[in-house]
Amino acid sequence: MSDKQIKISIGGDTQFVSASQFVAKKEKPQPRRTKRRRGPRNPQPQEWLASDLSQQMIADYKPFNFVDGEGVRCSLYVSGCKFACPGCYNRVAQNFHYGHPYTQKLEDQIIRDLGESYVQGLTLLGGEPFLNTQVCLRLVKRIRQEYGHSKDIWSWTGYKWDELMVESADKLELLSYLDILVDGRFEEDLKDLTLQFRGSSNQRIIDVPQSLAAGKVVIWDKLVH
Numbered sequence: 001m002s003d004k005q006i007k008i009s010i011g012g013d014t015q016f017v018s019a020s021q022f023v024a025k026k027e028k029p030q031p032r033r034t035k036r037r038r039g040p041r042n043p044q045p046q047e048w049l050a051s052d053l054s055q056q057m058i059a060d061y062k063p064f065n066f067v068d069g070e071g072v073r074c075s076l077y078v079s080g081c082k083f084a085c086p087g088c089y090n091r092v093a094q095n096f097h098y099g100h101p102y103t104q105k106l107e108d109q110i111i112r113d114l115g116e117s118y119v120q121g122l123t124l125l126g127g128e129p130f131l132n133t134q135v136c137l138r139l140v141k142r143i144r145q146e147y148g149h150s151k152d153i154w155s156w157t158g159y160k161w162d163e164l165m166v167e168s169a170d171k172l173e174l175l176s177y178l179d180i181l182v183d184g185r186f187e188e189d190l191k192d193l194t195l196q197f198r199g200s201s202n203q204r205i206i207d208v209p210q211s212l213a214a215g216k217v218v219i220w221d222k223l224v225h
């Protein structure tokens, strides 16, 4: 069988060569890259400390709202969170430098707002309140001094209850001032917009004093769904 000649051009010169020399190289099929879904980060006990991380910055303060817990509430959004949950509801507040410094003036304003008879209490969220314990402890201590338990204190956290139990002393101290803790990362796969005060079904609304007394998680007795 005769080998077919083909015309090629090399550096502008035309040449005839045997076609059998030019067997097209087959590309090796590349394995299809599947995008690995990243979940939230999981710290070791006491790996993240407010003393190392917090810049004592505030992302927002929302007085007199109805969405961050039971009743009318004043909500303080602290800046900085390392959990990096995909789908985080407040991504800008993951940055510890975001927003404005916490000031005495803001604290006095919060205390005044809480004094309104129709306000049920304070809510801490963020960002991560437990990585901003300098700010949160200062505020909750003053609330207990001025209002005792006539105002309740709720906090959201990315930590799970069991993780907090082996965390740093400042985190445990903050927990001791709370009435209600909504715990756990936001898990996009478990997202459920119908849940009461939570974004994903792994999160729990925990009665803090009862849980500390019982040594195990006690769910808020007003939980509806």
Ligand code: SF4
Binding pocket: 040, 081, 082, 083, 084, 085, 087, 088, 089, 090, 091, 094, 126, 127, 128, 157, 158, 184, 185, 186
């Ligand atoms: S714990 Fe909350 S604030 Fe932090 S990344 Fe997750 S959803 Fe966002």
